[in-house]
Each structure stands twice: as C-alpha cells, then as structure tokens.
Amino acid sequence: MPVGAQLLEGGRIRFRLWAPLAERVEVSLEEPGGTVHLPMEAREAGWYELSTDRARVGDLYRYRIDGVGEFPDPASRYNPLGVHGPSQLLDPGQFVWNDRNWRGRPWEEAVLYELHVGAFTPQGTFAAVRGRLDYLRELGVTAIQLLPVAAFAGAHNWGYDGVLPFAPAASYGHPDELKDLIQTAHHKGLMVLLDLACHYFGPEGNYLHLYAPAFFATDATGLAGRSIDAANPVVREFIIHNALYWLAEFHFDGLRLNAALLQEQAGQPDLLEALAHAVREGPGRERHCHLLLGHDRRAARYIHWHDHSVPRRYEAVWNDTAQQAVQEVLIGAGVAAVDRPLERLGACLSRGITAGGPDSLLPSAFVTFLQDHACIGNRALGERLHQLVSPRPLGAMVATTLLAPMPPALFMGEEFAATQPFLYFCDFNPDLIKKIAINRRKSFAHLPGFRTPKARARIPDPTHPATFARCQLDWNSVNHSPHADWLDFYRRLLAVRHRQITTRLAGMHEEAVQFTLPGEHGLSIRWTLGDDSVLTLLGNYGDLPLAGLQRPEGVVLWAEPGEAEHALNQGQLPPWSVVWLLRAAG
Structure with missing residues (x-):
C-alpha cells in the first residue's frame, strides 16, 4: 500500500500520509510510558513519510498535524475504539490463509445474497455471519454480497457513511474475523463480494478534509458528507489501491462499485477503466475477481465482452430499471413510475438496460432483483415486498426472476418473508442526530399518507437504537409457516436453476x-x-x-x-x- 502504515522487512514500520496543507506532521505513538511524537519527513507534493523501528505490531497511533490536532490514519487497517480513536498497527501476514486452492466461480454461476452484517443476525458480527454460511449454501446462494463494512461513526450504519475506507468496522469484529468469514465461505463453495462505497465520506469522523481538502470535490458539510475528487491523481491512486486491498488482503471475490465513479470530463483518464485494469493485472490474473457496477445507463460501455466468456472490464451492472418495472407490475406505483411496465420488464429480461446504451448485451451482464436495501429502506416504513403484495403475484414474480438467465440477487430475509423491516438507521453525534431525524421525515412529506406532521411522526427515527434493532432478522421464524413455506419455495426454484439452467449459460x-x-x-x-x-x-x-x-x-x-x-x-x-x-x- 502506498499510504498508511506498512510493515517492512526486519520489523520496521513505514508511515506515509498525504497532508498538503500541513507544515509539520508527526506520528503520535502510544507507548506504556505515554505518547511519543515521532517527526515525519516532508516529501514532494504534500507527502510525509517515516520509517522507524520504535513502533510495533499492535501499537496504537495517530497523526499529529502542526502540533495541534491528532487524527486517525485515513488508511488505517483497524480502529478498535471507533473512527474517533487511534488506529492500530496490524501485520496482515499473521493471518494464516488455508484457501489457497480457491479460484472463485464463473460469473454464470452467480446467485447473489445481499446482506448487512449488523442486521443479518442478532449478534451483528462477522463471526455470526460465518455461522449462517451453511444455511446460505443450502438455500442455493453462490455469492454473498456484503453492504459496505468500512469503519463509520457510531455502532450501526447502513455502511455508506464510512470514513476509514481500509478499516473494517470495529463493531462487526476484528479484521481477522472478516478474513475467517471469507475463507470459510470459500471452503463451502461460496464467493464473497463487497459493496465498496469509496466515492463518498460520511458527515462524522472524516478528519482527512482538515489537512487534505483537495481530496474532496465539494465543501459540503453537515448532513451531506463529502464526495471525493476522482480527477485528483492522489485520490485516484487511493481508490485503486483501496479496491486492490480488499481483493488481495481479504481475498474478496469481487466488488460492487458506485456509478458515482463514472468520469465524463473531456480528456480525463477513466478511473473505472484504470481500476479494472489494475484488478485484471493484479489479483484477477490468478482467480475470478468479479467487478460490478451500481445502476447507471452509462455503465453499459464498461460491460462489453470480448468473446462471450471473458469480461473486458466489468461483469455486470445492477439493473434498477428491471426492479422498478417489477414494482410497477406488482403494486402499480413504484418510487419512480415506469411507463408500460410489463413491456419494460420484458425488455430488461431480454436486453438488460433498454435505453441510453446498447440494445444487445449478454443477459449475464445485468443483475436482476426484486428488492434490495435501498428499495426497502427508502420506503418510509421500510416494508418488504411481501408486505405490500399478495402471495400469488409475488410467487409468480419470484419464479420469473430466479429462473431467468440473468444472475439473480436476493436481499437478506427475502427468502423466508422476514417480518422485520429494513429501515434507514445511523448513529451519529448529538449535533447531527436531531437534524437527520427531521430531514428523514420531511423527505416523505410529498407522499400520500405522510402529508401531515402527525402522519410523519409514524416514520421511525433513524437515530434511535430501537430502529436498528427492529431490522435485525428473527431466525426463529424460519421454522414456522408461512416463513418455512417461502424458504422451501426459494430453495426449490434455485435448485432447478442450478440443475437445469446454470450449466447451459456459458457461451450465450x-x-x-x-x-x-x-x-x-x-x-x-x-x-x-x-x-x-x-x-x-x-x-x-x-x-x-x-x-x-x-x-x-x-x-x-x-x-x-x-x-x-x-x-x-x-x-x-x-x-x-x-x-x-x-x-x-x-
């Protein structure tokens, strides 16, 4: 890694930080006798560097800027006390991998299962997800897709407000527990993908902007957080190495990247192109490393295929257009109305994205889903689809999407009609909490049923701990009707897919x-x-x-x-x- 703390041969530690506004940078190292401040050497273009044998694996450290503030490492591998606390030196080589023979699975075999680590189990940890892997394998899933796990402020968050892009959230567990989850999944034949929300830093815990404001594209503050400046060469290198880090150091099988990284400036080198090239020439040379994109009509140009078997850049894009058409067919009024929804659904299932891009791309280039975290969470009350649609229409649509050639994706609990909602939740400091709760309720004021303050008061407060607790799946319900019936329905459909369809997809x-x-x-x-x-x-x-x-x-x-x-x-x-x-x- 060109940034952060790196263990060198001989046991020395190299610290490297980009702080173009700083005049002096020190490493504040916590030792048994107190904190010592080790000066870093100024290099060109705002970089500071220090190699020392005084630091040891396990030590806690911060960066001290101009003798005033002390901040966590923006490339920290682990912040055990949260994003406001010190970073911890880790030796990534201490974890003993035993999945060296794993090469992943071809994309045609993908059946994705999107899950939020904190809400998937009552424990809300990597270790608890590991304990459910046999269930997912028996369901017929072949790829788990984790919502973002990078460290965020507070104890719970959707994950899109991360501020330490290299550090797994401490509330989920130690980085080695994430590695153990991934290698155990590999032993069971399951891929693990990560939703990489590297385009945006949340509104709390982002200290990087204080000494490197050029890292961000806007001066937005408060609830908005900050978007990166993807045109900055330092930022581009940071993002590319962040992607390589999760694939190489954690053995993830793929990444889902936000369409916000799409670059359209004239003469601007393409970040998504450069990232894909680095992955293909790096970990992707030895195993399957699947790159996916969030929905964007411009994304079609990234998923052209060489010879109907090997992707040129990205395997697939999540097809929000198909999901919106499904919603319109089933309930008649989705979040974004779709004209002629059944025709649109047919076009999506046969051609993928129907406008603004090529009319003919492989079906496997589009992930199809009935609902995901955003679809559910963007409803005022977080209802799942089975709570809005009667069983027969929903069963017909489930059978439609799970057997179609495009890779299907499920959202956690969908397969057993979980009664738990998936609400928007976060855990920020008191200055932000009140504003977020007010803004959340105001955002639904234009919708029927929420136009009065009394009606909007029914919308759960995203900052209240009970809101998060309501979203954690109840696994005891799986053994009782109707949940057991839905689970059996999904399992039988996916068994047909694997037995009769998956093996025939390659070469379409x-x-x-x-x-x-x-x-x-x-x-x-x-x-x-x-x-x-x-x-x-x-x-x-x-x-x-x-x-x-x-x-x-x-x-x-x-x-x-x-x-x-x-x-x-x-x-x-x-x-x-x-x-x-x-x-x-x-």
Whole structure:
C-alpha cells in the first residue's frame, strides 16, 4: 500500500500520509510510558513519510498535524475504539490463509445474497455471519454480497457513511474475523463480494478534509458528507489501491462499485477503466475477481465482452430499471413510475438496460432483483415486498426472476418473508442526530399518507437504537409457516436453476433472445442458451385469465402455480402464473 502504515522487512514500520496543507506532521505513538511524537519527513507534493523501528505490531497511533490536532490514519487497517480513536498497527501476514486452492466461480454461476452484517443476525458480527454460511449454501446462494463494512461513526450504519475506507468496522469484529468469514465461505463453495462505497465520506469522523481538502470535490458539510475528487491523481491512486486491498488482503471475490465513479470530463483518464485494469493485472490474473457496477445507463460501455466468456472490464451492472418495472407490475406505483411496465420488464429480461446504451448485451451482464436495501429502506416504513403484495403475484414474480438467465440477487430475509423491516438507521453525534431525524421525515412529506406532521411522526427515527434493532432478522421464524413455506419455495426454484439452467449459460449470444407481449398482461421470452438449448418463459401478470396461447416445445421446468402447466396445454394461463420450459439442443 502506498499510504498508511506498512510493515517492512526486519520489523520496521513505514508511515506515509498525504497532508498538503500541513507544515509539520508527526506520528503520535502510544507507548506504556505515554505518547511519543515521532517527526515525519516532508516529501514532494504534500507527502510525509517515516520509517522507524520504535513502533510495533499492535501499537496504537495517530497523526499529529502542526502540533495541534491528532487524527486517525485515513488508511488505517483497524480502529478498535471507533473512527474517533487511534488506529492500530496490524501485520496482515499473521493471518494464516488455508484457501489457497480457491479460484472463485464463473460469473454464470452467480446467485447473489445481499446482506448487512449488523442486521443479518442478532449478534451483528462477522463471526455470526460465518455461522449462517451453511444455511446460505443450502438455500442455493453462490455469492454473498456484503453492504459496505468500512469503519463509520457510531455502532450501526447502513455502511455508506464510512470514513476509514481500509478499516473494517470495529463493531462487526476484528479484521481477522472478516478474513475467517471469507475463507470459510470459500471452503463451502461460496464467493464473497463487497459493496465498496469509496466515492463518498460520511458527515462524522472524516478528519482527512482538515489537512487534505483537495481530496474532496465539494465543501459540503453537515448532513451531506463529502464526495471525493476522482480527477485528483492522489485520490485516484487511493481508490485503486483501496479496491486492490480488499481483493488481495481479504481475498474478496469481487466488488460492487458506485456509478458515482463514472468520469465524463473531456480528456480525463477513466478511473473505472484504470481500476479494472489494475484488478485484471493484479489479483484477477490468478482467480475470478468479479467487478460490478451500481445502476447507471452509462455503465453499459464498461460491460462489453470480448468473446462471450471473458469480461473486458466489468461483469455486470445492477439493473434498477428491471426492479422498478417489477414494482410497477406488482403494486402499480413504484418510487419512480415506469411507463408500460410489463413491456419494460420484458425488455430488461431480454436486453438488460433498454435505453441510453446498447440494445444487445449478454443477459449475464445485468443483475436482476426484486428488492434490495435501498428499495426497502427508502420506503418510509421500510416494508418488504411481501408486505405490500399478495402471495400469488409475488410467487409468480419470484419464479420469473430466479429462473431467468440473468444472475439473480436476493436481499437478506427475502427468502423466508422476514417480518422485520429494513429501515434507514445511523448513529451519529448529538449535533447531527436531531437534524437527520427531521430531514428523514420531511423527505416523505410529498407522499400520500405522510402529508401531515402527525402522519410523519409514524416514520421511525433513524437515530434511535430501537430502529436498528427492529431490522435485525428473527431466525426463529424460519421454522414456522408461512416463513418455512417461502424458504422451501426459494430453495426449490434455485435448485432447478442450478440443475437445469446454470450449466447451459456459458457461451450465450446476446442476439439469441426474443420477447413478445401476448394479450394485455402476458409476457413471452425465449432465450437460446450457450449449449443451443432453448429456455422459454410464458407468464400472465394480470388478474384475468390469458387465452389464445400456443404451448412452446420443451419440457416444463416449473409451473407457478402447479395448475398453470395443465392450463397452458389448453392454450391458457390463469391469473398471475408463469411456466418455464426447456427444449434440448437439436
């Protein structure tokens, strides 16, 4: 790492910090007899450096700027006392990896499971997630995607307000416990990906802006936090090494990057391009390192493929357009209204993003999901989809997305219809808490049902500890109906996907997809898979029967509900039903 504290051969420690506004920088090292201040040498372009044999692994340290403030290392590997406390020197080589034979899994096998470490279990730790890995494997998941884990202010947060991008949050556990979670997942055949929120620093605990304001693109303060200046060469190097750090030092199998890193300035080198190149030439040379992007229509140019098997830059983009179309089909009024939602859904399932980019990309280039942390958390009361939709329409849509060729993603608890909401929560200092609670409730004032102060008072206070506690999954419910029934439903669908579809995806061609809209609420899509077999979806997403259908050739893989197969043989589909068929090659 070109920044932070690095253990050198012979046991010496090298400290390196970019502080262009500072005139003097020291390392404040906590020793048994008190704190000692070790001066750092000024280098070119605002860099300060010190190599010393006085510091030892396990020591706590801060940076002292101009003899006044003492701040944690912005590239700290661990801050055991929180983001306002000192950083701790670690030797990353002390953890003994035993997953050296792991090379990851091909992207076509991906079934993602997005989870928040703090809310996934009552314990809210890396170790507790590790204890649930067998459950995830038996569910049919192949890739866990962690919401951001970089250190943030307070005890709980969504993770997007991180301020120490290299340090796993101390409330989740020691960095070695995260490593143990990842290598245990590998032994069970599971990939682990990380949502990397490196484009933004939260509103509390960001000391970097005091001595390196050029790191950030704006002077926004208060609740807004600060966005990085991705055009600054120092910042770009910091972001690229942050990505390499999580892949190399923690053995993550991939990263999801925010579309905010997209650069459009004329003549500006492309950060996402440079990051992908560094990954492909680094850890990606020896194993699968999957790079994903958050939804953005401009992202399509990053996911072109060389030869239908090896990605040129990024494997896939999370397809918010498909998710919005699903919401509109199911409940008729999503957060962002979608015109002709069923047509839009068909286009997304056959071509991915439907406007502003290429019309033909591989289905595997788009992650499809019914709900994620943002979709649920951006609702005033944090309701999950099963709390807004009756079981039959929801079952039809689950069967649609889990068997489609695009990699599906689940949000934690979705598979057993968890009753716990996923609300917006945070734990900032008292000066921020009141403002955040007020702003949260004001943001829903334009919506029906929340236009009066009394109605908005029902919206949970994101800063109250009980709000976070309400979001932690209740695993005892999994053994009881209806939760056990939903879990069985998801497991059986994913078993069909792995057995009948996953092995046929490699080698697909983007042009080998057709979709039509029979009737007012019908959808028919046909994909020619990589082995030249043909996968067909026929669905009725309305409250009335759909007639006049012709049964496609092939064996029925799934009918939801069960009587839909018999009805299709008669040229019909009952309300809210889907049938999947597979015709073998030749």
